[in-house]
Amino acid sequence: MIDDVAPFDPAFQAALARLLAWRRDVRHFRPEPLPAGTLERLIELAALAPSVGLSQPWRFVSVETPARRAAIRAEFARCNAEALAAQAGERQAGYARLKLEGLDQAPDHLAVFADPATSQGHGLGRRTMPETMAYSVVMAVHTLWLAARAEGIGLGWVSILEPARVAAALDVPATWQFIGYLCLGYPMEDHEVPELERLGWERRAPQTLLRK
Amino acid sequence: MIDDVAPFDPAFQAALARLLAWRRDVRHFRPEPLPAGTLERLIELAALAPSVGLSQPWRFVSVETPARRAAIRAEFARCNAEALAAQAGERQAGYARLKLEGLDQAPDHLAVFADPATSQGHGLGRRTMPETMAYSVVMAVHTLWLAARAEGIGLGWVSILEPARVAAALDVPATWQFIGYLCLGYPMEDHEVPELERLGWERRAPQTLLRK
Numbered sequence: 001m002i003d004d005v006a007p008f009d010p011a012f013q014a015a016l017a018r019l020l021a022w023r024r025d026v027r028h029f030r031p032e033p034l035p036a037g038t039l040e041r042l043i044e045l046a047a048l049a050p051s052v053g054l055s056q057p058w059r060f061v062s063v064e065t066p067a068r069r070a071a072i073r074a075e076f077a078r079c080n081a082e083a084l085a086a087q088a089g090e091r092q093a094g095y096a097r098l099k100l101e102g103l104d105q106a107p108d109h110l111a112v113f114a115d116p117a118t119s120q121g122h123g124l125g126r127r128t129m130p131e132t133m134a135y136s137v138v139m140a141v142h143t144l145w146l147a148a149r150a151e152g153i154g155l156g157w158v159s160i161l162e163p164a165r166v167a168a169a170l171d172v173p174a175t176w177q178f179i180g181y182l183c184l185g186y187p188m189e190d191h192e193v194p195e196l197e198r199l200g201w202e203r204r205a206p207q208t209l210l211r212k
Numbered sequence: 213m214i215d216d217v218a219p220f221d222p223a224f225q226a227a228l229a230r231l232l233a234w235r236r237d238v239r240h241f242r243p244e245p246l247p248a249g250t251l252e253r254l255i256e257l258a259a260l261a262p263s264v265g266l267s268q269p270w271r272f273v274s275v276e277t278p279a280r281r282a283a284i285r286a287e288f289a290r291c292n293a294e295a296l297a298a299q300a301g302e303r304q305a306g307y308a309r310l311k312l313e314g315l316d317q318a319p320d321h322l323a324v325f326a327d328p329a330t331s332q333g334h335g336l337g338r339r340t341m342p343e344t345m346a347y348s349v350v351m352a353v354h355t356l357w358l359a360a361r362a363e364g365i366g367l368g369w370v371s372i373l374e375p376a377r378v379a380a381a382l383d384v385p386a387t388w389q390f391i392g393y394l395c396l397g398y399p400m401e402d403h404e405v406p407e408l409e410r411l412g413w414e415r416r417a418p419q420t421l422l423r424k
Contacts, residue, residue, distance in 0.1 A: 056416065
C-alpha cells in the first residue's frame with residue numbers, strides 16, 4: 001500500500017478526474033469581470049508548473065487597452081479567413097459554423113510568451129531539446145487552466161494567430177516567443193463533451209499504449 | 213457569486229493547489245512495480261488533455277525490453293557528459309552533483325511522442341502554429357503527471373536525450389516527434405521544494421504580470 005506517501009485521498013482523485021473531463025476550451029463567456037486579483041492569483045499557481053532546469057521561462061501579459069485588443073481581434077480574423085479558405089470544399093461549411101474564440105466577450109485576455117534567453121536554470125536540461133523552454137510555458141498555461149476551471153472560470157486558448165504579429169502588436173521584448181493567447185471569464189454554459197465534438201467537427205479517439 | 217457554475221468546492225481548490233505545490237520532478241524511485249493496469253489508466257486520463265482541433269496527437273510507448281532501456285540509458289549518459297563538459301568552470305562541480313534521472317530504479321518507462329501527421333482534427337487551429345501539436349502532447353504529459361501524483365506515484369521527465377536517437381532506439385514511425393521520456397514509480401521521498409533548489413542549483417523567482 002502507498003497510503004504512507006499519498007496525501008491525496010480517493011475522493012480528491014475522483015474530483016481531479018472529474019475536473020479533467022469537464023475542463024473544456026471555453027469560447028462563450030459571460031461579460032462580467034473576474035474579481036480583482038484573480039489573474040495575479042492564477043499566475044502564482046501557474047508558476048508551480050514544472051519547468052526545465054527550474055528556468056520558469058513563462059511571461060504573462062494582461063492585454064487591456066482597446067487598441068491592443070482590436071489588433072489581436074483583427075489578426076485572428078485575418079488568420080481565420082485564411083484557414084477557412086484553405087479548408088477542403090466539403091469541410092468549409094462546417095468550419096464556418098465553428099466559433100473558435102471568445103475575444104469579444106471574455107473580460108480578461110492573457111498573452112503568454114516564453115523567454116528562451118533567460119539565464120534562470122543555467123541552461124540545465126535544454127541543451128539537446130531547447131523546445132523544452134516552450135514546453136515549460138505550455139505546462140504553466142495548463143496549470144493556470146485547471147486552477148481557473150476549479151474556480152468555475154472558463155479559459156479558451158486561441159492559436160489562430162501569427163506569432164510575430166502578436167509579439168509586434170503587444171510590443172514585447174524581441175527574445176520572447178509567443179506561446180498562446182488566452183481568453184478568461186465565466187462561461188455561458190458547462191459541457192462534458194468538447195464543442196468540436198458537439199458540432200460534428202471531430203470525435204475523441206480511443207487511446208492505445210504501444211509496448212516496445 | 214459563481215456557485216451555480218462551479219461544481220468544485222473550496223476544499224477541492226485548496227487540495228489542487230497543494231498537489232501543484234507538492235508535485236515535483238521525481239528522480240529517486242522505490243523499485244517495486246506499479247499495480248497492473250496503472251499506465252493504461254493514467255493514459256486514459258492524459259487523453260482528457262486539451263489538444264489543438266481535438267487532434268489528440270499524443271503517442272505513448274511503454275519501454276520494456278532491457279535492450280531498449282539500456283539504449284536510452286546510454287543515450288542519457290552520452291548527452292549528460294556533453295552537458296557537464298559544456299558547463300562554465302565554476303558550475304561544473306555543482307552540475308556533477310545533480311541526479312537528473314531515475315532510469316535505473318523507476319519500474320516504468322514511458323516515451324511520449326507527437327504525431328503531427330495525424331488527420332485527426334483536420335488541421336484545425338494549427339495552420340499558423342504547427343507547434344501546437346507538440347504543445348497538446350505536453351499538456352497530456354502534464355495531465356498524466358498530476359493524475360499520477362494524486363495517487364502518490366512519482367514521475368520524472370528526462371530531456372537530456374537527442375530526439376532522433378530516442379526515436380531510432382525505439383523504432384517508432386518516422387513521422388513521430390519525440391516530446392519526452394518519463395520515469396514512473398513510487399518516490400523514495402516527498403518534498404515541497406524542487407530538488408534543484410534544495411541542491412543549490414537554482415531558486416524559484418517571483419512572478420510578475422505585465423500590463424499592456
